[in-house]
Amino acid sequence: MADPSWSKHLADILRRNGIRLFATVPDYIVSHVLEHLWADPECTVVTTCREEEGLGLLSGAWLAGRRGALLMQNSGLGNCVNTLGSLNVASQIPVVLVISHRGDLGEFNPAQVPVGQATERILDALDIRHAMPGSIADLEAQADGLIKLGYTRALPVAFLLPAGLTGGKLG
């Protein structure tokens, strides 16, 4: 049984690393994190029409001095592939990706499975360092280091949120 406080931990991790600007195309799982961010008057959350639009927005904000994170489902990672490569990696623009991992253990929707199974390989193919914490303890142990690495390298990094951490989505 997943501990529902995972979403508060993740929202706090992002905020304590100086991130106050968020873009999202919401899904059921990341919306638990978004609720904490929406409730925080210091945070700006922009809902875009498509995930790569959020990536462009956060990239511009970073060029103007603000850190940002993009919250989405792994289907959104599929929508982002070219922009991640030809904007963020090519121009060395860091961004934190928070990706709910549908299409893996316990998945009920066949349409989620192909991109779900490809998710880690998509990130690897773009040389995007990622962590897939299975518990809150695991998340807390890796999170600050992963975000710091992203800004040190000036490249995107990704949190993949498996059903073991979040409870997933029940069909």
Added chain:
Amino acid sequence: MNRATATRLLLERLTSEVVVSNLGQATLDLQRLGDRPLNCYTFGAMGQCSSIGLGIALARPDVRVVCLDGDGSLLMNLGVLCTIATLALRNYALVVWDNEVHMTTGGQPTATAFRSSVAAIARGAGIERVLEPRDEAELARTYDRILREDGPFVVPVKVEKGRAEGKLDRDVVGYARRFTTALAALPRPAAAP
């Protein structure tokens, strides 16, 4: 209208504004006609010029941001028009060079060559300030407005087909760093109480 002339008319009005240029023709025009550290060139991620400018405008509300996009690129990222309308940033303007073709790839027609209108789509997305200058005098007056009045503005400009002269300088990382440094050096107004 000629795109180079239209670009020059903007350049001669600039002081400390940010200009974000679309990959291909707009970036080459801007490099050749008026390279400056507050130019944010894009070289890839077709469609994202408008969104990158929106992020800059969001992060620096004290700085005016003008994007020079193309019809083909905007058509790839039409959702941004909804986001522009929703965020309603006063310091943001999106100029769209509409030559009705994908010029960089050889002049294949886009949807604006047929039935689609950038201005109508922008209005439908909820943008109130859509300006359509039809000659150089109107464009000059339009620039004066978007550099002074509250936006957001969307400015579709029908331009002649034609490739920019010269060759792109593709120091992708170097230009991004130069831009970030120049923008960070622009003094911010004192925070409101």
